[in-house]
Amino acid sequence: MKNLIKSGLCVILASTTCGAMSAEENPKELVLPGKNIPVPKDIGTIRVREAGQIPAGMENNSPGKINQIPTVPELAQTPETIDKVHRLEAEGEKLFAAGTPEKALIKWQEAYGMCLEMKYVEGQGRALTNMARTYLANAHYVKAKYLADNACEVLVETQDKADLGKARVALAQAYFGLDNPVLAGQQLELALKDYAQMSTTNARDSAQLTSLCAGVLIKIGKYKEALMFNQASSTYLEQAGDLHASLAKRVASTSILLGLGLYTAAKEEADRALATAKVSKNPVSVPIAMASIANCQYALGEYSTSLKTFEDCSKLIEKLPANMPMPDLSKANFELGYAHALIACGYPDQAKAHLDVAIPLFKKTSNVLGQAQAVNAVGIIDEGQGLHEKAITNFHEALNLQSVANPKNERLQLAISQNLAASQARAGKNTDAKLLLAGCMQMFTRQKSPLKDPVLECRTMLALGEVLLKLSENDIAKARLKDAVTLAAKYQDDSTLWQAYTLLAKLAQLETEPETPVSELLTSALSHFRSPQAGVFPSPERLNYPSTRQDLGEQLVAMLAKNKMSQQALIAAEQLKDELFIVEWNRRGGKVKPEDVEIYNDLMTQRAHLHACEDGSPPSLLTPEWQKWMTRFRNLVEENRRLARLIAPLPMSVEQILVAVRNNKATMIDYLVGENSSVVFTMDGTGRLSASVIPVGRGRLKEQVNALVNGMTAPQGVDPASGERMLLQTLYKELIPPVVAQSLPNNPEQTIVIVPDGVLYNLPFAALIDANGKYMIERHTLTMAPSVGVFMDSPPRYTEDQSLVVASGSQSGDDMFVQLFQPELVTRMVGKETPVAAISDTIRGKSIVHFSSKVPLHEKNPMDSVLPLAPSKDDGGKKVTADKLFGLSLPSDLMVWSGSSIYGKDIQGNAVKVFSCGLNYAGVRNVLMTLWAEPSGDRQAELVEFYKSKQAGLNQAQSLRRAQMLALSKDPSAKSWAAFQLLGPGF
Numbered sequence: 001m002k003n004l005i006k007s008g009l010c011v012i013l014a015s016t017t018c019g020a021m022s023a024e025e026n027p028k029e030l031v032l033p034g035k036n037i038p039v040p041k042d043i044g045t046i047r048v049r050e051a052g053q054i055p056a057g058m059e060n061n062s063p064g065k066i067n068q069i070p071t072v073p074e075l076a077q078t079p080e081t082i083d084k085v086h087r088l089e090a091e092g093e094k095l096f097a098a099g100t101p102e103k104a105l106i107k108w109q110e111a112y113g114m115c116l117e118m119k120y121v122e123g124q125g126r127a128l129t130n131m132a133r134t135y136l137a138n139a140h141y142v143k144a145k146y147l148a149d150n151a152c153e154v155l156v157e158t159q160d161k162a163d164l165g166k167a168r169v170a171l172a173q174a175y176f177g178l179d180n181p182v183l184a185g186q187q188l189e190l191a192l193k194d195y196a197q198m199s200t201t202n203a204r205d206s207a208q209l210t211s212l213c214a215g216v217l218i219k220i221g222k223y224k225e226a227l228m229f230n231q232a233s234s235t236y237l238e239q240a241g242d243l244h245a246s247l248a249k250r251v252a253s254t255s256i257l258l259g260l261g262l263y264t265a266a267k268e269e270a271d272r273a274l275a276t277a278k279v280s281k282n283p284v285s286v287p288i289a290m291a292s293i294a295n296c297q298y299a300l301g302e303y304s305t306s307l308k309t310f311e312d313c314s315k316l317i318e319k320l321p322a323n324m325p326m327p328d329l330s331k332a333n334f335e336l337g338y339a340h341a342l343i344a345c346g347y348p349d350q351a352k353a354h355l356d357v358a359i360p361l362f363k364k365t366s367n368v369l370g371q372a373q374a375v376n377a378v379g380i381i382d383e384g385q386g387l388h389e390k391a392i393t394n395f396h397e398a399l400n401l402q403s404v405a406n407p408k409n410e411r412l413q414l415a416i417s418q419n420l421a422a423s424q425a426r427a428g429k430n431t432d433a434k435l436l437l438a439g440c441m442q443m444f445t446r447q448k449s450p451l452k453d454p455v456l457e458c459r460t461m462l463a464l465g466e467v468l469l470k471l472s473e474n475d476i477a478k479a480r481l482k483d484a485v486t487l488a489a490k491y492q493d494d495s496t497l498w499q500a501y502t503l504l505a506k507l508a509q510l511e512t513e514p515e516t517p518v519s520e521l522l523t524s525a526l527s528h529f530r531s532p533q534a535g536v537f538p539s540p541e542r543l544n545y546p547s548t549r550q551d552l553g554e555q556l557v558a559m560l561a562k563n564k565m566s567q568q569a570l571i572a573a574e575q576l577k578d579e580l581f582i583v584e585w586n587r588r589g590g591k592v593k594p595e596d597v598e599i600y601n602d603l604m605t606q607r608a609h610l611h612a613c614e615d616g617s618p619p620s621l622l623t624p625e626w627q628k629w630m631t632r633f634r635n636l637v638e639e640n641r642r643l644a645r646l647i648a649p650l651p652m653s654v655e656q657i658l659v660a661v662r663n664n665k666a667t668m669i670d671y672l673v674g675e676n677s678s679v680v681f682t683m684d685g686t687g688r689l690s691a692s693v694i695p696v697g698r699g700r701l702k703e704q705v706n707a708l709v710n711g712m713t714a715p716q717g718v719d720p721a722s723g724e725r726m727l728l729q730t731l732y733k734e735l736i737p738p739v740v741a742q743s744l745p746n747n748p749e750q751t752i753v754i755v756p757d758g759v760l761y762n763l764p765f766a767a768l769i770d771a772n773g774k775y776m777i778e779r780h781t782l783t784m785a786p787s788v789g790v791f792m793d794s795p796p797r798y799t800e801d802q803s804l805v806v807a808s809g810s811q812s813g814d815d816m817f818v819q820l821f822q823p824e825l826v827t828r829m830v831g832k833e834t835p836v837a838a839i840s841d842t843i844r845g846k847s848i849v850h851f852s853s854k855v856p857l858h859e860k861n862p863m864d865s866v867l868p869l870a871p872s873k874d875d876g877g878k879k880v881t882a883d884k885l886f887g888l889s890l891p892s893d894l895m896v897w898s899g900s901s902i903y904g905k906d907i908q909g910n911a912v913k914v915f916s917c918g919l920n921y922a923g924v925r926n927v928l929m930t931l932w933a934e935p936s937g938d939r940q941a942e943l944v945e946f947y948k949s950k951q952a953g954l955n956q957a958q959s960l961r962r963a964q965m966l967a968l969s970k971d972p973s974a975k976s977w978a979a980f981q982l983l984g985p986g987f
Helices: 002-007 079-097 101-118 121-137 141-155 161-177 181-196 203-219 223-239 243-259 263-279 285-299 303-318 328-344 348-364 368-384 388-403 410-426 430-445 454-470 474-490 494-509 518-529 549-562 566-587 594-613 619-639 654-663 698-712 721-735 758-762 788-792 816-820 836-843 882-886 910-922 936-951 956-970
Strands: 667-673 678-683 689-694 751-755 781-784 804-808 826-830 848-851 855-857 892-897 900-902 924-930 980-983
Touching: 079 101, 079 121, 101 121, 121 141, 121 161, 141 161, 161 181, 161 203, 181 203, 203 223, 203 243, 223 243, 243 263, 243 285, 263 285, 263 594, 285 303, 285 328, 303 328, 303 566, 328 348, 328 368, 348 368, 368 388, 368 410, 388 410, 410 430, 410 454, 430 454, 454 474, 454 494, 474 494, 494 518, 494 549, 518 549, 518 566, 549 566, 549 667, 549 678, 549 689, 566 654, 566 667, 566 678, 566 689, 566 788, 566 910, 594 619, 654 667, 654 678, 654 788, 667 758, 667 788, 698 721, 698 758, 751 788, 758 910, 781 956, 816 936, 826 836, 836 882, 855 910, 882 910, 900 910, 900 924, 910 924, 910 980, 924 956, 936 956, 956 980
Parallel strands: 667 751, 751 781, 781 980, 804 826, 804 848, 848 892, 855 900, 892 924
Antiparallel strands: 667 678, 678 689, 924 980
């Protein structure tokens, strides 16, 4: 909702009331007596926009009294008759509040008749106003207009300014229903003048009037003015003791602030709502306030925090009394907000389930605004899963729903149109995308009331330029991209600039004599690509561009490599991979150590807020704040590089990388996997760096690696060998082309460090077969590094001894390798009896930590992987998940997971990457884990050989090679020996 709140989808509803009734919805509670308080004299003057003509037939209409029959017998005004009128008014109010306006009308008509007979003018005016309200409730605006008009003329002769004010508000509502905001605004202004003339007034009456004013102002698009009245209404209701109704007004104010892009102010208002809710006796109050806070956290980019708040709120809603169900519209808004938070945190399937609840409720309540937003969210989920046609259908539906929403909002139209165009472009329907984006551009260029948002304009222009490039309309594409550069440079929008320069470089490559050299355009693109403002921070509601930052960034790296700019290509590739990991860590709610929590949360929250502010301010206005953020981040890099790596890519140079490779006497192979092609970098001890583009992309590699790993995990008795060897040979040819192979060391003891990307984390490189039919492990010693930065920053060994902590399922265990260690150097932990909090103390000073229990790693969210450990006392008996381990201090030279496995049909490499990076942050230098869990018997022999080699003085990488060579000599099938993956420096 963060972006679409600004676009207008949540300006009125915004998933915030969640069951609270506004003053308009609960008139019964607003007419009870309360404490008299003074009315503020500076309540303000309403300024309304100039409108079109007054509706036909009403130009010369002037208020006139309802015709009275002169022969009606008079009724004496006595305390008894006036009291009866009051009783009729109260009975009508109860019926109106109960949702039966027709019955209420009968009571108020009877009261009106009595007042006519008594010549009780004040009663006549109130009855006319009340009758107008019943017609307003049924959208009979013409009848309501005449009744309210007569009420005003009757009451203007009295001194009862409060009743006159209510009549004017009813008349304003009728004018609004008749699509005449000018006269509606005039009546509201008169009502406020009448109201301000009163020395004292009833708090509830004050709340009702200010609430009605706010409602009308919202409907005519005057949100700032409406905010003032909503906040005043909330104050009056608090003074009247109606805390739940006051809460509803605070939540409504929060929605308005979100719609205005004032996210921090909205969060402050939501916090005040929660304070009010905590002293309210209504059990619905706290969930309402918490949902409002969750929406604000979401708008501020605090996605994981927002999801946690929604989860807590959901638990409270489940405990509500059966006789207090949440209203349909409030339920729909809550489900929508929850779904958006789930999308942001990478749970599309769960989000879809919540949207399936929300959409029928929006239909039931005829709320097309909410329905449009929910259908748009479904389209985002479909597009994220590569279901382009389904996404296009949903975006079309959302756009159609938006077109009938009232009030109209072009930002909403633009947001959904950009989503639709991006999806069309990704599906290859570039002509459709071009026409749609060209229509969007007209919003900014038309002469009458153009949309004034230069950042949105240059980003829409950029998207149009990219689509034109896909259509080979190069001259027009170049013009649009140059226009985007000009406008984006004015407002310092690095997000647009790096993409525009990249696309201009693609165009320049096609020209015989380019206007600007390709290398110059690539250099400009790279300078803006590195900006934190341009960094990846995906929106859960907007696709923004035809290409993602990942896809276009990979194209930038490939062009740099092809143009002999290998050093620049390497730095860009590492930044891109680091960004993707940081986003994954952040949105999954990765844990950090207690001593790091404050600075981590502060920097992550501040950055999220800066990105959120771009919805309402051009980046040029945020530059000073970004500079402050960068200064704090650089200071953290100096103090705590491991923590800093979880926040943003660390600055580094190619020279620093080459020094690290040379000092470790290693050769490094670094991959960046693209959509249709990939880039591979090689660095050796002599300081040589090369970059090559290889013709294999993400889709083909995922298919190949999935087939390989699924074959490895096939049940016993199923022979996967028929295609396994051919697949391993093919992967070697694709990933180790001649230009890379010639850089590999001849000495088999010299370490090769492989820095994988994406699905390559799941590939057992040791099992790849070269042109001579040899497994790669037969010729080379291998290790992996989660990133170049992790390899560079690897600390020296913690201890030189061979101490071991082994965690198994039982005290005795069946781990043969334990017998190799001196008994006094072995510490046993029974996993399910060892509290996770005790691990830090247990492993302190130990060289090796070995977990032998089976640990299936969740591919979609590795942090949810269940570990064989006991929960701490504060965890309430919950299972221990991987994220708990990442937040501990675990200084260890080697952590072995001999029972780990990856599973799932769509394997992306997330499990191995996140698991190893999380342990690296905790302090583990090397992680040895397995990709599949069977056969366990062969694994025991492999582990024994591994530990024997370590005790003989070999490092981790050399020991693993020796163990795998021994296993290979017994059974050449990769399934029996190639499961282990070593991640770390290997020594």
